[in-house]
Every structure is written in C-alpha cells, then in structure tokens.
Amino acid sequence: MTAGQGRPRKRVHLAAHFPGVNNTTVWSDPESGSQIAFSSFRHLARTAERGRFDFFFLAEGLRLRERGGRIHDLDVVGRPESLTVLAALAAVTSRLGLAATVNATFNEPAELARRLASLDHLSGGRAAWNVVTSSDAFTGENFRRGGYLDHADRYRRAAEFVEVARALWDSWPAGGPPRTVGHRGPQFAVEATASLPRSPQGHPVIIQAGDSDEGREFAAATADVVFSRHGTLEEGRAFYADVKRRLAAHGRSPADLKIMPGATFVLGDTEEEAAERAAGIRRRQVSPQTAIATLERVWGRDLSAYDPEGPLPEVDPVPDSDLVQGWAHAGDRFGVAAQWRARAEERKLSIRELVIELTGRQSFIGTPATVAAAIDEFVQADAADGFILVPHLTPGGLDEFVDRVVPLLQERGAFRADYEGGTLRHHLGLPAPRGTRAAADGELAAPGRPS
Template sequence: MTKQMHLAAHFPGVNSTTVWADPRSRSQIDFASFEQLARTAERGKFDFFFLAEGLRLREHNGLIHDLDVVGRPESLTVLNALAAVTDRLGLAATVNATFNEPYELARRLATLDHLSEGRAAWNVVTSSDAFTGENFRRGGYLDRSDRYTRAAEFVATARELWDSWTPDGTSRPFAHSGQHFQVSGEFTVPRSPQGHPVVIQAGDSGEGREFAASAADVIFTRHGTLEAGRIFYADVKARLAKYGRQPDDLKIMPGVTVVIGDTDAEAQQNAAEIRRLQVSPQNAILALEQVWGRDLSSYDPDGPLPDIDPDPGSRLSQGRAGLADPLVRAAEWRALSAAKGLSIRQTVIETTTRQSFIGSPQTVAAELETFVSTGAADGFILVPHLTPGGLDPFVDRVVPLLQERGAFRSEYAGSTLRSHLGLAEPVWKG
C-alpha cells in the first residue's frame, strides 16, 4: 500500500527564496496575499499553512537591509483572520519560546484552536540573538545551553495549562514551579477541539532533534536531499523510543522548493532563470559581505571573488544566522569559483539557491513519492518563490498526480489538524 504524504505551505517572506522583483509578486502584509495562498493550499487539501516569525527588521552595515521586506505582521493575528476564510486547513504560527511567556501564549494558541475548530499549530523556535533580544524587556539573550531547557519547560507548562480544563468543560486551578517559570491560577480558555494545538519544532542541532523527539508532533527540517533526508529521518525517529513514543508520533517535513515545466528540460531552464532573479547583483554582493564581514560594495558582482580574507569577528549583518567559520566558507567558495571559473554572482547562485525538486509534474510527483516511500520524509513544507501565487502550479499540476498515485489525499478525512496529520488527541493529564 502506498504511504500517503503530508503537505504544508509556507508563506514566503524574509529569505533568499522570494523573488520580489517579479511583477506577479504582491504585498507580504496585505491580508489578500495571506488569504490567496491559504485558499490555494486548502484547495490542494494541504495539512497546514505555515507562517514564519520576524521579531526585528534585519540590518546590514548599520542600516535596515533595503533588499529585505520591511514589515512583519504578527503571525497569530493573521491566522485568526484566516480561520474565518478557511474550513479545514491547519494554521501554524512560529512563536519564539525565548521571548514569550507560557500563560499568555498558551491562551492565544488555545483561542486560535477554538476559533478554527481545532486547526491551530505552534512552531516552537528559540533564539540566542542579542540583537533581537534588545526589543524585549528582559533584554539580551539566553546562552545556547539554556535555550532548549527553557523551550522544553515552556511547552510542558503550556500543556499543563491546556490540561487544566477537563474534557467535560470543568476548570481546575493550576500551579507550575520550575527552573524558568513559576505560574499559578486558573486558565481562562476551555480545552480546545483537538485537546492541544499541534506542536512543530524547527532545528537541526542535536539539542533540537532531542527536543523534537521528546515534545514535538512535527519537525521542520532543511534536509532536502534524499541521502541527507534519510540520515536525518533515521536519527530523529530512533530517538522517540526513549520517550515512549512511536515512529508515527512525529512527522518529519523538510522545507522544499519546486520548479515545474512542461518537460524536465523546460523546468531546468525555469529554475536557472529563477535563481538569477533570486540573486540580483545587489543580493550577490550582500551574500558576499555576509561571509566576508566586510564592506565589498566596490566589487563587481560579475568579477572575481575578493583576494582578502573574511573578518571572523564582524557584526556587519544583524538579525541573520551567523556562519560557524567564515574562513572555511570563503575557502570553499574560492575553490568552487576557481574550479568552474565563476564570478561572484555565479558563485552565490551556485552555493545558496538550489531548488529541491525540478522537473515536469510527473517527474516532481515521482521524486516526492520516492522521498516518502524510502524513509527520507513524511511530507513536505513547500516554500514558493512568489507571493502569493507561487503555490498554484504545484496544486494545479502536481497534486492531481499524487492523488492518482494514492500518495496524497483526495479529500480531508477529518476537520482538525491532528486528524490531517494522523495524530491522536493527547491524553488528558488532569
């Protein structure tokens, strides 16, 4: 029997994937953009719609990065509005466990779960970013060793709050005293339609994998190649037993991009053009500066890489994930550039913007099915390169083929996100 995959849609925002210069691209703030992509995902019978988080505008060389979007709406507010214009689609918000508090966030998530009749999800992320932390009263940031202990206690505390109402609608006082949180009182929101909102975790570190195995329902990963996916999949699934969990209790869903053409050759041409649009001359220099940590605006993006070394201690870019070793990355880029005769822009294109699946609808459908059937993923979170219409080609041309193969649902079997994902409602722990 063919194993059915899970599909979700990521609303593109601040990343190196979105092509804002395309005339079909629309606002990342207007509700119409969110609504269009969500309705497309629901038309395709997707499991959920996924929003990232932006707690501070990113800066480069002391200024707001003018090639980024300016304006990041708060995710739960957007999803509450989307609950009114969708019927079955899950609604997932990325919310930081470092800069929030359990009672308030548990209340907001439970409210979304009620308003959507059981379709809420929380993507739990952490932060070690002092630049972002400056926006918050507590300030600063948590050491890496403390981020996941706080996140684990945060999720456990939220679940205690959700369980403080019995399934028959009776409220009970709660009290939690731990390393990071001391809270007590009575929770204001009754138990929600799916018991608890679905918990998603994004992170590939050892701590992140262990946290996902112990506490998450879905893990969002960047391992988009077949071999890397199989290794990651086997590693995370093997960690579940120690927590008394079964392999199907945690769904592994890599974030992927898809480029489609009438033929495989046309799709390759389309992908090459998209990569050039994603890496404009200005973005090529920006990417170079993020590695080198220096102002390289005088360099020609169609010329060779700099012969000077990176500044490992630079803080030229703020609000982006840092490189573990810029000197190593620069050496890799130089070796690639020399071997293939690549310019700065060509090197950045070669190293930063690979699409995951490229081909005709038939080719893409077959490759997606291979990933799932051979233990590299349980499904995929699609990240289109256009807002908000980038998902339409996949829904119109690939989803019907997956349905014909029996690899994806033709209709929703239930009404809650847990039912879409094949997850049992959590046992009440009163």
C-alpha cells in the same frame, strides 16, 4: 522498502509556506504581490485548502534586518505578526491547518498558551505552533530583559516553555473547573489558571526546525512535525532515520512525528523547459546585491566594492562583526569562509554562482508527472513524510502545483482526494496528546489512516 515491497503506500503530507521575506521570493517578477496585504494571505491559504494541504505555514521575524544600521531593502515593506494573520485566515478557511512561528525566547508560556488555544478554538482545531528560539542580542533589544541566551540554554528554555504551555492546555478537564498550574523551574516560575477550556485538538500541533544534535533531541522529545532542510534522498533518509530512532527513548513511536523538509518546485511542459525556468528563477532569487549581502553575513565586512561575478575576496572575515544584524549568525566565520573558498576554487565559481549553489533549498524541477513521482519517491523511501512547499511568487506561486501536480499525486494513491477530518492532528495522522483525558477515552484519537 517501498509500498510494493510489503507495506502499504504511505500518504504524502503537504504544507504551504507563505513566501514572505526570504531568499526564495522573487519580488522583481511582474506577478509578485504584496507580502502584507490580507488578500495575499487569503489567496495562498485558499489555494492550499483547494489542494487539500495539511497546513499553511507562516514564518516570523521579531525585528527588521539591518546592514550597517540601515534597514534591509526587502524588510522596509513590513513583517506582520503570525497569530494575527492566522486568526483572520481561520474565518476564510474551514479545514486547512494554521501554523504560526512564535519565538520561545522572547515570549512567556501562560500568555502564548492562551493565544494558541484561542486560535485552536476559533479555527475548530487547526492551530499549530512552530517553536523557534533566538540567541542574538540584536533581537533581544526589542524586549524588556534584552540580552540573549547561550545556544544550549535556548533549547532548555524552549523545552520548559512547551512543558508549561502543555500543562495549561491540560488543566481544564471536561465538565470541571480549571486547575491552577504551579510550575517552578530553571527558566520559569508560573502560577496560572487557564482562561479557556480544552481546545478541539487538546494541544495545538508543535512544529520544530533545527538540525543540531540538541535540535534533533528536542524534536524527538517534544515536536509533532519537524521542518527540516536536506537536499538529497540520501541526506533525507539519514536525517529521517536518526530522528525517528530517537523517539523510543521518549516513549514515542515513529508515527508520532512527521518529518517535512522545506522544498521549492519549478514546473515545465518538458524537462528542458523546467530546467531553464529553474535556472532563471535562481538568478533572480540571487541578484548581484543579494550575493554580496550573503557574503557579508560571513565575512562581517563591507564587500560592496567587490564584483559579484568575480572571485571571492582574499581578505579574512572580521570576528564579532555587527555590520549585518537580524540574520542567523555564521558561527565560525573563518571556517565557513575557508569552506566557501575551497568550493569556489574547485568548481571555478564566482561569488554569485557560489551563493546560488549554497542557498538553494531542496527543489523539485520537471514536468508535473516527474515532480509528482519524485515527491512520492522521497516519502516511500523514508526520506520524508511530506514537504512544506515554498513558492517563489506571492501570492499565486502555489496555483500551478495545486492544478497540475496534486491530481497526479491523487492518481498515484499517494495523496488524499478530500479531507476526512476536521482537525490538523487528524490531517497529519497524529495521536491525541499523551496524558490527556482525550487520549484515554479516544475523544481525540487519531484515525487509523491519515486523512
């Protein structure tokens, strides 16, 4: 059912993902700038705020990626720590939400709860935490306890981590001294007293990305925003319906959770120009070296002798290979390789052409008018509540979207003309944290309509 079929038009939510080290960024472009200079973060954040976006999103890697013991080419320039960058951005923005990716596997609840509460105070209620986990021993080597967690234990630890953090955020009532939080669980034994009073939002907004059944259930129980990855309207609607359906079992309503897939965009004055630009950008995103490196993550063996414009290797993957470190594991290497071979043979694709197809995100390609209409269609069709946009250029890649697409979304009545509230929860139309005094007395209650 769309807005014209009996319900009010839904508001589109938009966020900006800083295009740091990932397979979206085109570093060879003359307009590409530094991924660690504060001027780059400031430019993109201010552009997002000028466009009235909900929040600015930073990814994070705890260890530089390696191939055969050598640092990955893109990582040699460095990867800043998220909360440090966002604390600095809090001083040069006034309404934009600030979302940090922080690992729940290799941090501790009391310490991270304090850091996030500090950002929420400094920013006037604009902090968010993207909860991620890690299961690889390569990352674990950076930390005292080392090792790794089994896949299922990652989510158990994350859920208990969020539980302890929320208890600490709730432990300092208005007008009274803080209560000591005593927690004993499978993952944590904590006896702590919060060092800060309740922050402006009560709790920072919780973001989660995970498409497994465990990830979806964790999101339904815990998250305020889901950063998903689904490429078609049909896939998006299926994911949206599944996750929203799970909320009731946790005493939550569909409005309590926003689903915002990651997406790229390419604009042109005509559809043909946009399609041509998009094809060129994809080939620059997936260079010959990148295509081979992507294949090596699945095959687990040195494939540098293979022609990226040629067919996939006939050799089998190497199980339990440590050639490539720091990327998400392929899981069943043999199964993935078989799927890739079948797709390449069916479509007559080279290595590079296959990687271009497989690694592309949801992308909006066209004139500003067609892109605005497509984004609005996804939201009105309940395939998403909005999108986290990932430009291909650092730091100016969002400028064109803000200048040319946002005004058209505003004309359609699908996007705010200006901010109406000060906190990120207000921007997203989220309720106050359950069980808090703020929820009971309306102090942080969400508005009737998102700003």
